[in-house]
Amino acid sequence: MKHLFILIAVLALYSCETKEGKQIETEVPNTEITTSNNAFAKAKPELKEGRYNVAFLIMDGTYNTELTAPFDIFQHTQYRENIKQMNVFTVANTLDPIRTFEGMYLLPDFDYTAPDLPNIDILVVPSAEHHLDTDLDDQVMIDFVKKVDQNAQFITSHCDGAFVLAKAGLLDGKVSTTFPSDIDKMRETFPQLDIRKEVLFVHDDKYITSAGGAKSFEAALYLAEHLYGAEIARSLAGGLVIDWKLDKVPHLIIE
Numbered sequence: 001m002k003h004l005f006i007l008i009a010v011l012a013l014y015s016c017e018t019k020e021g022k023q024i025e026t027e028v029p030n031t032e033i034t035t036s037n038n039a040f041a042k043a044k045p046e047l048k049e050g051r052y053n054v055a056f057l058i059m060d061g062t063y064n065t066e067l068t069a070p071f072d073i074f075q076h077t078q079y080r081e082n083i084k085q086m087n088v089f090t091v092a093n094t095l096d097p098i099r100t101f102e103g104m105y106l107l108p109d110f111d112y113t114a115p116d117l118p119n120i121d122i123l124v125v126p127s128a129e130h131h132l133d134t135d136l137d138d139q140v141m142i143d144f145v146k147k148v149d150q151n152a153q154f155i156t157s158h159c160d161g162a163f164v165l166a167k168a169g170l171l172d173g174k175v176s177t178t179f180p181s182d183i184d185k186m187r188e189t190f191p192q193l194d195i196r197k198e199v200l201f202v203h204d205d206k207y208i209t210s211a212g213g214a215k216s217f218e219a220a221l222y223l224a225e226h227l228y229g230a231e232i233a234r235s236l237a238g239g240l241v242i243d244w245k246l247d248k249v250p251h252l253i254i255e
Contacts, residue, residue, distance in 0.1 A: 042107045047087040054122040056090045061129030064102045066158035070220035123148045127159030136167045159212025166190045176209040177202045204254035
């Protein structure tokens with residue numbers, strides 16, 4: 001019993017509350033956070049000057065691979081010298097956690113409806129569960145894509161992210177592609193568009209659309225090669241154990 005009494009006394013000493021019911025204060029670093037919900041507080045990412053700002057548009061139902069594949073490629077540019085590296089970050093219509101289709105929870109870096117959104121040089125639109133239906137009715141999101149398009153150097157999509165670009169009118173007069181089994185659906189939904197099969201990605205003007213899935217790596221590596229050259233692209237691919245040879249990948253570049 002004596003030992004039990006000592007244990008209880010020690011636990012009481014380190015309890016979160018004092019005898020008077022007051023919360024014990026703990027020093028917390030003075031870090032700027034992007035949400036008022038302390039349970040999900042997240043520091044804003046550091047965006048370094050002189051880099052491409054690459055934003056990934058995420059929402060509930062985003063598919064993991066179409067997000068993480070290009071994110072990995074572009075983030076790894078930060079470990080290559082003598083190139084214009086990339087700042088990579090996520091944007092959503094909220095700072096609250098969003099849940100991917102496969103069940104992962106993500107904390108957006110920026111709310112694209114807020115005034116602190118940074119300039120975006122490259123917008124990446126991964127596929128999401130409702131890109132073929134209800135997401136296309138989200139006018140705030142579609143207007144955001146249109147606005148970014150005004151100044152962005154590149155807009156890229158993976159899998160059904162192409163439906164978002166099409167809804168925003170970005171693919172009018174362009175050649176594009178999407179997830180293989182959704183090509184007919186995209187042609188039906190947007191009959192004015194030139195949508196190609198049997199290619200893994202299409203580059204037309206500043207728009208790069210890809211079939212998605214694991215082939216999202218190839219589309220991202222292509223943009224890396226377009227910006228930095230074949231040697232850097234092969235280096236990025238090698239870091240992820242990918243055998244990258246552009247001429248071995250079915251693709252279409254519209255001159």
